Amino acid sequence: MRNAGLGSWPHRRARMAPKREAFTYDGSSTTYGELAVRTTRLAWRLRELGVRHGDRVAYLGPNHPSFAETLFATHQLGAVFVPLNFRLTPAEINYQLADSGAHVLVHAASHATGHPRAVSLDTYEEWLAGGADEPLDEPVSIDEPALVLYTSGTTGRPKGAVLSHANLLWNTFNLMIGVDIASDEVALVAAPLFHVAALTQTLLPTFVKGGHSVITPGWDVATCLDLVEEHGVTWMFGVSTMFADLAASPRWESADLSSVRVLLCGGAAVPDAVIRAYQDRGLVFCQGYGLTETAPGATFLEASDSVRRAGSAGTCVFFGDVRLSDVGEIEVQGPNVTPGYWNDPVATAAAFTEDGWFRTGDLGRFDGGHLYVVDRLKDMFISGGENVYPAEVENAITSHPDVAEVAVVGVPDQRWGEVGRAFVRPRDGAVVDAAGLRDFLAPRLAKYKIPVHVEVVSDLPRTGSGKVLKPALRRLPL
Template identity: 55%
Template sequence: MTPARPAVGYRGTDRSYGDLYDRVTRLAHGLTGLDVGRGDRIAYLGPNHPSLVETFFAAGLLGAVFVPLNARLAAPELRFLLDDSGARVVVLGAGQDGGGLPGRHLSQDAVEELIAGAPADPVDEPVSQDDICLIMYTSGTTGRPKGAMLTHGNLIWNAVNLLVDVPLAHDEVTLVSAPLYHIAALAQLLVPTVLKGGRALLEPSFEVDRTFDLVESERVTMMFGVPTMFAALARSPRWAEADLSSLRHLLCGGAPVPEPLIRTYRERGLPFLQGYGMTETSPGALFLGAGHPDAGLGSAGVPCFFSDVRLVAPDGSPAAPGEPGEVYVQGPNVMPGYWRRPKETAKVLSADGWFRSGDIGVADEDGYVRIRDRISDMYISGGENVYPAEIESVLLAHPAVAECAVIGVPDEKWGETGKALVVLRPGASAEPGDLLAHLDGRLARFKIPRYLELVPELPRNGAGKLLRASLRKLHGQRQAR
């Protein structure tokens, strides 16, 4: 439709939609010559790069299955994913070493040779909405990663859900600095941008100063980030004076978003939109669009248009307003299951397609859902359920706190009590007792952690998500305040 328009930008170079189509078509033919076809898995290892985008679409044209690999994983972790997926080919991004990894490897030079030597004829391979488009491995915060099978239909309907909530235009300039080997950047940024004919500006990683530079010079209109990314921008000395006038849509997700962070962006007049989802739902399930009243501020929003969400109490009954319940999701964006994991699939996916998220949410009378926490992250203190995200949101309102996390630790009297791990802002100082006193009067007494420790950093995965399992291993014992 728009072959001359820029499709993908990377480090000062743009490829038009016509160029992208030509390269993707030729790459698909080249992969066919390597005996790669329908149903075969094609893995990609590397950070954000045009080659990743081309491999993704080439796999789709062939009816093959794209398997994006987290470039930050160690060799044994990558071997597990490649063995589990049975990838026939591994495309290596620039600077990636495939030594010790199974399967046939294609370097960037080999990819260019395939493209140069292949025909440009259209690829005539029927692909339906029910065909598997990609296997996206979960972050593996608990146990071995599982491969969520996402169909072409899952990605299409997720994009439609997003376009209902976010009025993307043909002239969008989307900054893609979140990793495309995670579902949010791929399905919430890249696919909708390409669907509208916008320009996807790829960055290999997120950097605060680089983000400000690109927003100003490239007139970026949309970006996605987890809360820690947006918090890092707001803490920068450049925040107050940066030219952010081009921004239309700021999408935030991946963790509960503290209200103080939302207000910081809204005070700048920026459209800060948050949502909730997971790999298994492609990922959108709940969304808080720009037109909602302030009553919904801080919530994950309401169900996306073509998705159903319900909250289920522990006894299986519908959770009443104000009552915690597990989030269930159903719709055309929900995966058909985990790759080669029928037992794991049966645990989370009912016969009629309801996906059990493992997350606890609470809805108000108007239907706005607030995500409390993972069921596995909740701890019970003196018979009361305590949700770390609620405590963390209050701690983050303290001017000295940059990041924080709360875990449950053993307690002789209460069974479990809270322990807060806090990273201070650069140049700030605060005593643990002062930070705990900040919570007094803002939270019920049973929610206030008994212990607080100042730490230099918090462990996170490549998507910026907190690794609570690592925190529990490192800090899961009691200590004096």
């Protein structure tokens, strides 16, 4: 095959195990052989809509097999896949569609936009069936862009992190080395696939090994437990909130989890109590550290160390390196690291050191070769596994006509890990109330970005140079 990228994966898998189950969704399964045919037909249909090598194809909607089909079909054409966060507001989504220059949008009926070349999942099956079966073999190099994944921008605008086919391939190798993935794996894909971890730490490695991915549209504890028992789920990825919810279920003690071999967690620090709850049940609970820009695995805590080193983010992945700068910032280098940001050379240059290491903005320490993430240089905080950048939230709040100034920080929250706390200084003579401000933000920001706590203040603490002292704000009692 001339296609060395992900677009060739369905056909490579189909010729090895055509009758093996690839995906199950809502009780219906697709084999690898069927998937190869479907992705080819979809590639032809996308080509009929004008998609060519290098063009962008976006996807908007909850988890569904069509997400993976669109990804593989896009890559068959040598085009670039742009998965969008369906939790965002229309304004946020439209910005990302425009910034990426998406030529086609495949979307759930519940997430329609005004895109001129949109394909709704309501008519997806009928539309797909009209595609040709003739094989496509577009030449694609592994160094070409495969994904553009938008991360909230520290300057108020999201940036599109580019991941090449090579980045995804090397990350898959790293994950398969860290986890002994077998061809009989049954992965539960319940975390959103627009997140890099659900896609590249679960679905793609399972796919490469010829395993079976059970896909759910979203996270639900009861559904998770049902599917684990029904399908014999062997592994899954989740964020800390998901695993905390699962352990808090009244079914936790009685649920049959005997098939589960390993659980992967990332996205935020995991409370010790949650780790212990899984270890007490004899489950292997592994953590890792990474970012969208590292595809995402930078470090991984293997099963053999999951008890002894609980709370650690593990050691460097096999094909990759991690170091600390003079100030303790975690820096990453390796074939899994992004080549840069979409159409943003300034942000790309700022993200790398002079000798080519990616700056994470996180502070860490090493202990016996194991990385511990201790703080963040950036103001970003993580709420329920979602990155929130205060600059973006502050930009939205300051667009309110009665707000003169605002500072947003992340504060601890028992359920979500962290939530936003906004300190708002009104304009002279104006009145700002918390409920009204949240109503104002509702159409402008995704719900998880809207501050839970809003404090109206007359002034903000500052440094001698006039900058707001956010550390002082974080220390204030709620």
